Amino acid sequence: MTNLLTFGVMLTTGIALCNGQCYVRSTSAPTRIGETPPLGCYWDGDFIAFNTNMKKNCTTCYCNAGGGLNCCVNAFNIVQLPDECKIVPADNGCGDKAVKKDNEDEECVEGVAAISKR
Incomplete structure (x- = not known):
């Protein structure tokens, strides 16, 4: 039940962030x-x-x-990321993206929070 509640909160937050941009x-x-x-x-x-x-x-x-x-x-500023990741400029020149410190070709997805640059 806790996992379902956590998923619901994450989904709602994600929808709010997407609509905000x-x-x-x-x-x-x-x-x-x-x-x-x-x-x-x-x-x-x-x-x-x-x-x-x-x-x-x-x-x-x-x-x-x-x-x-x-x-x-289409531009985001990363405001939170895991310790194994770092922030680099996005490929399109708009904002940031998070990549693994030991392999910059691999993007970080889990534990990353970003806000729109609008």
């Missing part, structure tokens, strides 16, 4: 009669066609067909 915003404005509706979204001066995504500055945004922009930050 993503956000949604509307980028479409209502059109007037005779105006052509937009064919995508605008994000920081860039155009993204409907049903496509764009990645820049460690964030990926997806433009849905309704004109909503769904964005997720």
Whole structure:
């Protein structure tokens, strides 16, 4: 029973952390009669066609067909890790990743906690 409770707490925390790094915003404005509706979204001066995504500055945004922009930050700062691991820059240049001290090709997963850089 304790293991099930621990798993539930970990799962809930993980979901909260994942949701904390993503956000949604509307980028479409209502059109007037005779105006052509937009064919995508605008994000920081860039155009993204409907049903496509764009990645820049460690964030990926997806433009849905309704004109909503769904964005997720792809960068994390590690705040806790086991003694056998160390922090190195992530391969994509966005934030950190945890690797084994004796084998940097092997990532650490258990016991690692990170927060979004957003």
